[in-house]
Amino acid sequence: MFILEYKLRGKESQFRAIDESIRTVQFVRNKCLRYWEDNKGVGQKDIYKHVTALRKEFSFVKDLNSTACQQACERTWTAILKFYTNCKNNIRGKKGYPKYSKRTRSVEFKKSGWKLNHDTKRITFSDGKNIGELKLIGSRDLYYFQEWQIQRVRIVRRADGYFVQLILKLDPRDITPQLETTKKCVAIDVGLKYFYSDSNGETVECPKYYRQSEKRLNKLNRRKSRKFVKGQKQSNNYQKARKKYAKGHLKASRQREEFAKEKALRLIQSNDLVAYEDLKVKNLVRNKKLAKSINDVAWSLLRKWIEYFGLKYGRLTIAVPPHHTTSDCPNCGKRVKKSLSTRTHVCDCGIPVLDRDYAASLNILKKATSGHGGSWSNEILDLNAWGDSTSILVGSNTCQGKLSH
Ligand SMILES: [Zn+2]
Incomplete structure (x- = not known):
């Protein structure tokens, strides 16, 4: 259920x-x-x-x-x-x-x-x-x-x-083919620099066509606007430009969808649990200055497909509250404030210098596996079955406990 x-x-x-x-x-x-x-x-x-x-x-x-x-x-x-x-x-x-x-x-x-x-x-x-x-x-x-x-x-x-x-209720036929347990879990952090970074220290770049299609769309949009005449029936040229723009949009959105789908499927296939941030709150903070469109769209698509494949293949997907994931030290828990331009996590507890997004993903994993609230109801997940947070070592990717549904 x-x-x-x-x-x-x-x-x-x-x-x-x-x-x-x-x-x-x-x-x-x-x-x-x-x-x-x-x-x-x-x-x-x-x-x-x-x-x-x-x-x-x-x-x-x-x-x-x-x-x-x-x-x-x-x-x-x-x-x-x-x-x-x-x-x-x-x-x-x-x-x-x-x-x-x-x-x-x-x-x-x-x-x-x-x-x-x-x-x-x-x-x-x-x-x-x-x-x-x-x-x-x-x-x-x-x-x-x-x-x-x-x-x-x-x-x-x-x-x-x-x-x-x-x-x-998921029909067993929808959940087939069942995947083998991997005994692995992963957390991803959607950064600005990368499409996402994961808790294994790996990063996935934004595909180039993200930027390219954005540029192209802007160009098409400008062309369309130039042909627009206020207060009268629009010319054929305007209609042509409008169609081109709409098509461009469709193409770009399909490309994004495909990319997100592919990445999401891979994450679900190779992990028993995928954790990520419940990003609404974080958006408010981040969006003030930054070019949001690309990252936001990309992220919500990725999340959508992770959750979709999670349901389909019976994997756990957990959205954790995003508070302090970028500031806390994944090793000792101390809050290390960072400005947006700080790219690394440095702490005096002896942890090596980490990429900021990598550190964040470790925190997300910790939250997801220590039972501090995911967005799934507890009726579905017995989060405690995953063991307490101390079983997650920085830099390691071994999950203890077992899947509980
Ligand atoms: Zn520390």
Whole structure:
């Protein structure tokens, strides 16, 4: 199971509708539990029938999407089953008698009641609770997976807002061919000088055509602008220039896509884990002065494909918070501030002078393998299985522990 989470943006009235849905879920769950308590020998089928009855009796239950009702009932049933199993196996101490819920925080839909719009990154809930269309906030775009791979959609209420979780199941056929375990992991840092540097001390250069096509595009764009006449129908020459420019764009973007794809595939094939920075925050810092377009586009493409191939081949990909990765010493952890022009990492702890990006990638690897939060949910990754950070030695690339999913 993979879970992708986005924050939801919407109107106050929509959030009230979510609250109302969650309340109904809780109502259904507790009603099912009561039904089981009150009637001896109730089985799963009886409880399902009871939900149908509830939908007839209460209009607000009927308003909730039927799969969400089912899901609420299934949860109760799972709790009951767990209790039965514990009793049967004679577990010592508490048997986990199912409890009435007081603080339900989520509502879960199966395959109906919602619709994703991939282009606008919005999700619409269409049952009688009138939640309507909500905007998804989050850096992952929705093209990594097909809609049929979404098994369930869950809305979760938290202290800081409402979130939606897309719960994806990958068909084993999608994950083939399975790759052999490599016992290696790598972290990459996207620098300015290189396309990226990795924690093995290797660097990948930006291909020359990145710059070339940029130049060419600028030229085409200028030519197009020269032919543009304000306030009247554009000439054939303008249309020609416009088409040329558009084609140039397409060509350049395909080249970039191919390059990123190739590099990403290689990283995924030769490592069990690929770590990188969750770069949003860093962008803000870096972009102030620097020619951002090339690096940003290149990076987001690379990340997209790393995550795509990671899913496809069942490898771990971890995005770590980018704070201090360039300043901290990968050996002793001391914070060594660097200006943008400082190309090396120097520390008095005895570590040899390192390239700045190399040092950063070592920090990223350390963060990813020591369990300090990746962007995947912990339900998927047991990060601790990778051992603590001391097992990662500067300059070495041996991962201890094993893959946990
Ligand atoms: Zn140090």
